[in-house]
Amino acid sequence: MDEVRPQLEELLFSSVEDVLVESITVTDAVVRVEARSTVRQVACPGCGCRSGQVHGSYLRFPRDLPSVGRLVVVALRVRRFVCGEESCPRRTFVEQVSGFTRRFGRQTERLRSTLVSVGLALAGRAGARMADVFGTPVSRNTLLRLVASLPEPPAVVPRVVGVDEYAQRKGRIYGTVLVDVETRRPIDLLPDREADTLAAWLAERPGIEITCRDRAPFFADGATRGAPQALQVADRWHLWHNLGEAAEKCVYRHRGCLRPMPAAPDAPQETEEPTVSSPWPTGHQFAERTRAKHATVHALLAAGHSKRSVARQLGMGLNTILRFSLATTPEELFTGQWQNRVTRLDAFKPYLDQRWQDGCTNAWKLWEEIREQGYPDGHSSVRDYAKKTLRGKPQPIGPRPPSARAVSRWILTLPDALAEHDQLQLKAVLANCPEMTALAEHVRSFARMVTELEGDRLPEWIESARDTTDLPSLSRFAQHLERDLDAVIAGLTLSWNSGVVEGHVNRIKMLKRQMFGRAGFDLLRKRVLLAP
Incomplete structure (x- = not known):
């Protein structure tokens, strides 16, 4: 074990200074490391004065990165120092090992950095599954908290900035993404796509020389008011x-x-006039009942019964008996929902018939066309007309x-x-x-x-x-x-364009899908700006 200890110490603590490894115990599943700090004096976090007077010590057990498939357990002894500055509100304070621990931290700094990288790349659930594969089980909420606790990226003033919109909720909530076109890195995310918000952001950065954007009016207005000195470039795509x-x-x-002109026929073809049939064919249940009731009503009236008497005998209303008595034939009673009543679609039926003959057999497309012409109703009427009437008509002969x-x-x-x-x-x-x-x-x-x-x-x-x-x-x-x-x-003159901005918009879509249900603006902004 004494031969292996220097190699393990170099492997585990090569990047950490002022830490003395006292013992290393290796089992089949765990590597236990006992260590302590060797710094003689430590600066007080309250007043900054250095102190070497030790008040006491205790053990901390921060989680560390696994090593060769084994869980690493660090038993780090830290000391509590007494602050000698009388004006300092702190009487005692605990030392922190630079680059290894932080106040109230349960992981070492290198494990925290690794988990932050996993959280930025994969977010919550996927990141938790990947961390479990690495041998550092952690919850999805912990990963999201680590990402949310990251500091804001340093503010930069680009020379060429690209502006475009992205959807937080498609069709409802939109934001603005700003990208440094030269470095191809995102600079900031804005919570909306209003001209005032963009103008205020640009006004804080007077060093911007070129603005790449699409031709959306709110981006044009915001760029004009916020950066009047910048040259605006409309994207070619x-x-x-x-x-x-x-x-x-x-x-x-x-x-x-688009349809080739049909060839003229050699001889005119005679078409037979369609025979107009009864709207109620023989055998239709409703029609047969109507004919039977009509015959019964007229038979009772011919026998001398009054209309009220006929209504009582047949269990029908007086108005119905009046309507049956006035109809000389049953066909006069065939009115209602089964007949060709006047509808709002009638004025557009010739156009629909012509478009069907032209080869357009998509009912939704036909509805969009007549809606532009003033048709007020929905798609279902056009769909039913196409299904019941148009599909039975012959299609024109020739290639589509x-x-x-x-x-x-x-x-x-x-x-x-x-x-x-x-x-x-x-x-x-x-x-x-x-x-x-x-x-x-x-x-x-x-x-x-x-x-x-x-x-x-x-x-x-x-x-x-x-x-x-x-x-x-x-x-x-x-x-x-x-x-x-x-x-x-x-x-159309300069080489600048918004291609890199469109790439980041697609990247934002991927990040949103990873964080479905948890993609608030603040968390999304951290991932967009800080992810590699």
């Missing part, structure tokens, strides 16, 4: 994404051009036309990167619709500005796109660019 959305709307507006999203993807893709089949289909679509051709020219011109950083051509492109009256979505996109012209030109 968001510009291209917005252009893609406008292009898809333009293609969808001209979706009639490409969807608006597919054509938009072809237009937004580099022509040389398209497959040969897609190139042929796009060529056919452009040849059939001059508006599509104009859209493709504008998209490819914008793509050259994005890839070659030719932001000086943007005013000319905006002027050209605004004149496209047949492409209103593209025209509106150009008008929106003009509202934030300086930032967009800078984004």
Whole structure:
């Protein structure tokens, strides 16, 4: 054992000074280490005066990192000193071994540092499982408390800052993440995405020179008021994404051009006029009951019974008997929920029929289209109409036309990167619709500005796109660019972008899922800012 003791002492306490190992006992599962401090004088934590007068001593048992699969138990004898300064409120104090213990600490500093790293990387439950594998069992609450007790990161003033939003609760609560674009590290998290909050944060850091952001109005307003000296740069990916959305709307507006024109028939085909059948076919239970009641009522009335007498005999109301007596045939009584009553959907049925013939068989998509035209009701009416009526109609003969999203993807893709089949289909679509051709020219011109950083051509492109009256979505996109012209030109000219910020937004999503149910803002902020 005497030969092994120097190696164990070097392994366990190589980074700790002023500690004397008195004995080491090794068993199959535990390594017990008895040690004491060798410092002669210790500074009082209250007044800072050093004292060497020992009042007493006692044993502390801090948990330490396991060694070669064995639990390490440290029996550390610490001394209580007497403070000789009369003005100090403390009479006695206990020494702390620097780098090894802290006041009220139950773990050594290196075990605490390890658990903090596990908590930052894996949070509560997953971190507790990993710590148990390491041989240092700990609860998830302890890991979260260790992370929450970490000090705030040092404040830095970046030269280039990236700003974007992240969702604390998607669709309800949003915050703001700020990233140093040069070092690619997050700087701060803000609890909301208000312009005033961002402006106040930027105003405290006058050294910021460039702000990378998307075109959200609250970020533009906050950056303008908080850092007027900084150059604002609109992110190129968001510009291209917005252009893609406008292009898809333009293609969808001209979706009639996507289906090839049908060939003229050789001879006109005669169609038979559909015969109008009774809304209540023979054998329908409700219809048969109505016919029987109608015959009985008219038979009793013909026999000389009064209407009140007929109502008493049949157990029916007088108003019902009056309605049956006024109807000359049972078919006149066939009204109600089973009939084609006037509904709010009737005005949109011709459009739905045409769109069904065009190849759009998605009831939800059809409902979204007529809702934009003023349809006030929900999706269920359109779904029932499509299921009961439209699905029974024959589909047009010929290949299925490409969807608006597919054509938009072809237009937004580099022509040389398209497959040969897609190139042929796009060529056919452009040849059939001059508006599509104009859209493709504008998209490819914008793509050259994005890839070659030719932001000086943007005013000319905006002027050209605004004149496209047949492409209103593209025209509106150009008008929106003009509202934030300086930032967009800078984004299409400089190499700065918000790509690193988007990466941290995805990282925040992962951290939120790890801490589901415990991801308060303060804890989330610590993990985002302090995790490696």
